[in-house]
Amino acid sequence: MRIPILKLKNYLLISVQVDLDDQTALQFQEDLLNKIHQEGSFGVVIDLTSVEMIDSFIAKVLGDVVEMSNLMGAKVVLTGIQPGVAITLIDMGIVLDEVPTALDLEQGLDKLQQELEA
Amino acid sequence: MSVQSNVEVHSEWGIVSARQAGRNLAKELGFGGVDQARFTTAISELARNIYLYAEQGEIIIETVENSRITGVQRGLKITARDRGPGIKSIREVMEDGYTTSGGLGAGLPGVKRLMDEFDIDSVTGEGTEITAIKWLR
Numbered sequence: 634m635r636i637p638i639l640k641l642k643n644y645l646l647i648s649v650q651v652d653l654d655d656q657t658a659l660q661f662q663e664d665l666l667n668k669i670h671q672e673g674s675f676g677v678v679i680d681l682t683s684v685e686m687i688d689s690f691i692a693k694v695l696g697d698v699v700e701m702s703n704l705m706g707a708k709v710v711l712t713g714i715q716p717g718v719a720i721t722l723i724d725m726g727i728v729l730d731e732v733p734t735a736l737d738l739e740q741g742l743d744k745l746q747q748e749l750e751a
Numbered sequence: 752m753s754v755q756s757n758v759e760v761h762s763e764w765g766i767v768s769a770r771q772a773g774r775n776l777a778k779e780l781g782f783g784g785v786d787q788a789r790f791t792t793a794i795s796e797l798a799r800n801i802y803l804y805a806e807q808g809e810i811i812i813e814t815v816e817n818s819r820i821t822g823v824q825r826g827l828k829i830t831a832r833d834r835g836p837g838i839k840s841i842r843e844v845m846e847d848g849y850t851t852s853g854g855l856g857a858g859l860p861g862v863k864r865l866m867d868e869f870d871i872d873s874v875t876g877e878g879t880e881i882t883a884i885k886w887l888r
Contacts, residue, residue: 652770654763654764654766654767655763655766656763685774685784685787685788685791686770686774686788686791686792686795687792688770688792688795688796688799689796689799689858689861690795690799715784715788716784716785717784717785717786717787717788717789718788720785720788720789721785721788721789721792721865724789724861724864724865725792725796725861725862725864725865726847726860726861726864727861
């Protein structure tokens, strides 16, 4: 399965609609980096509103893709992290270091704009 | 009546099946959203440990009951069983930050914090059985 990546001007928008399995997550990592490269995108919003569970592996893949995108010069904001997901990640001691987050897609886009203007 | 679900874990898909089975049972039993996330994540971590270290094993999810003065308490129990290499030092693996996989999993202390009860039984060269219970609040 592949996660669709939408282009909006200089941004890429992704809404993850399923709980990620390992293969899908790794495929997404690759697809996103390729898309950033192809489109020359400045910013990415990954919306996780529909994701009910993030385990340590998926958290690592997400954290890594943020860092990888930064290396390429694109800013990433994660949005819509559910209460259960936030609680579980902290319970497990997983820290998503320096990953910008926002409540929802709209605020995520605002945050990107701020980060890019700063 | 006790409900049970057994999932063989010998590939990444086993991890996905185990957590789906766990989520379904947690929903059925009436766990809230946050505890469903905790329970499903714990299963995912335990299934991943089996896949990473023992290559194959099974995850058993079943309903359990506990009689208390205030009434019968219900919960879900995970048993993660494998015939892998076993854990050399349980004390070490229960320390935060201990890893042999280079940080692929959050490790067992993380799982313990997600659950209410947690127990490891492991014999080097024979295998490991981890049981963990989450009680319905």
